[in-house]
Amino acid sequence: GQRLPHPPGRRRIFGDIERDADPTTPTQNLLRRCEGLPELVEFKAFRERFVFVMSARLCAQVCDDATFDKALPPAILALRRFSGDALFTAFTEEPAWALAHDLLAPAFTKPAMRGYHDTMNAVAGDLVARWSAATGPVDVPGDLTRMTLETIGRTAFGHSFGTFAAQQTDPYVEAMVTLLTESGRAAGLSTLPGGQLITRRPRERARSAYDTQVRITEGIIADRMRTGGQREEGEDLLGRMLFHAHERTGERLDRRNVVNQVLTFLTAGHETTSGAVTFALWHLANDPEVMARSQAEADALLGPDPTARPTFELVPKFRYLRRVLDEALRLWPTAPAFGRSPRQPTQIAGYTMTPQDWLMVFLPAVHRDPAVWGPHPDRFDPDNFLPERVRARPAHSYLPFGTGARACIGRQFALHEAVLVLARLVHRFDLTRDPAYTLRVSERLTLMPTGFTLTARERVPAS
Ligand code: HEM
DSSP states (O other): OOOOOOOSOOBTTTBTOOTTOOTTOHHHHHHHHOTTOOSEEEEEETTEEEEEEOSHHHHHHHTOTTTEEEEOOHHHHHHHHHHTTSTTTSOTTSHHHHHHHHHHGGGGSHHHHHHHHHHHHHHHHHHHHHHHHOSSOEEHHHHHHHHHHHHHHHHHHSOOOOTTTOSSOOHHHHHHHHHHHHHHHHHHHTTSTTHHHHTHHHHHHHHHHHHHHHHHHHHHHHHHHHTTSOBTTBOOHHHHHHHOOOTTTOOOOOHHHHHHHHHHHHHHTTHHHHHHHHHHHHHHHHOHHHHHHHHHHHHHHHOSOTTOOOOTTTGGGOHHHHHHHHHHHHHSOSSOEEEEEESSOEEETTEEEOTTOOEEEEHHHHTTOHHHHOSOTTSOOGGGGSHHHHHHSOTTSOOTTOOGGGSOTTHHHHHHHHHHHHHHHHHHEEEEEOTTOOOEEEEESEEEEESOEEEEEEOOOOO
8 A cells, every 4th residue: 555755775674774773772772773764764684674764743643542542562562471461561452451440540649759868869879888988999880770670669668689799780670671682573574584493592591591581470469468468568569459449349459460560560560760760860961961960959859968868858859960961861762662553544654544553653764853852862961850941842752751541650750769869869879970981772672771880989069
């Protein structure tokens, strides 16, 4: 039928994959080419066709929940083979989605956040102590990943991974990275001619990583069943998963679903947050003025004691640091794309899409749309998030947490944790980067800087 526009230089077998493109960085490859591409573009990789939304205008159209719904593109379907109908990989019309959403949403309200705050502060304190004791440059993505995994483990599941004590990567994180990488690789390879044959090894590696995650998860659940469920601090996420029934229908999550929910939350609940904080630190270390303004704000709010911890109420007062984080997530949306499908045959940019079709909102392009962000969208500028500028922008031009009913359930959790740790770090330390380092970003569904280190020196807050 209709031909969608594609990038210039399409090849016969490889399609739109560039000759010398690094196959491990598809998001950055497309980002590099996005200037001058139409707002709806087809990308062919071997036999697979992807359709990308590149503009804020079309993004607004496909984000309307009345006419479009979340779609599961191949890489997410590959994950669904493992995590089934858990929140992130469920189809919206599956009963398991609404049930889990209703049961678990109360664990992400403001009062719930208040209950997590002390634990978040304690874990951020472990990170601060580690950087304070460091004798050389610190591994920023590695240490932030330690922190966010420990935070979600303790706040949501009452489980400590003990990651700050360990030198090596946590077995859960290792299995998670393998599962994300190998299932993604299998999804990619399966589009090759003869693909089913060469996907065997990655599928086996993904399966074995999943089994490891399930074992760890079963252990966490067994601990909770032994200790009876009710925790002193009240209901956490795991308590809600195991012991709560739906208010109206009385339904509960079945056991297999609970395992997959725990797994989903352990992964979704830490990987993207550590990436966001790491990108924010990269921009802070790169821009002395942004760093100075952040430190001035921290000094004003936290005072002269470098070991001060923000209270729950203080965290949202870090307005400038929040803008730094928002801007980091604009340029580096750590979950860089999400899928959408029309509910009925629908016209989009002059093309007809049916409910069998799906497209991806490509956030790195939407977040740089010159029609919204001006002529220099690549420039890091936290003032993009001054309230008057936010108000002046069209809706759906900034969506790092997705959209509508299927938007991120953990958004407030992530923002609170990220601002809290950034505040403590810039208050306590002067952070300098290795001048020889240039930003390298690895991809495994999410975006994460690699090889990024900082030197942390204790500072005296200005009084
Ligand atoms: C969904 C981004 C942190 C749990 C999503 C989606 C995005 C996103 C874009 C929608 C995906 C889609 O439409 O397919 C992020 C970013 C984070 C973050 C950028 C950090 C900066 C968290 C945290 C948690 C979490 C901390 C849990 C504690 C989830 C879950 C879903 C989700 C369970 C699926 C929700 C549903 O479909 O009902 N996230 N997320 N995320 N996120 Fe997050």
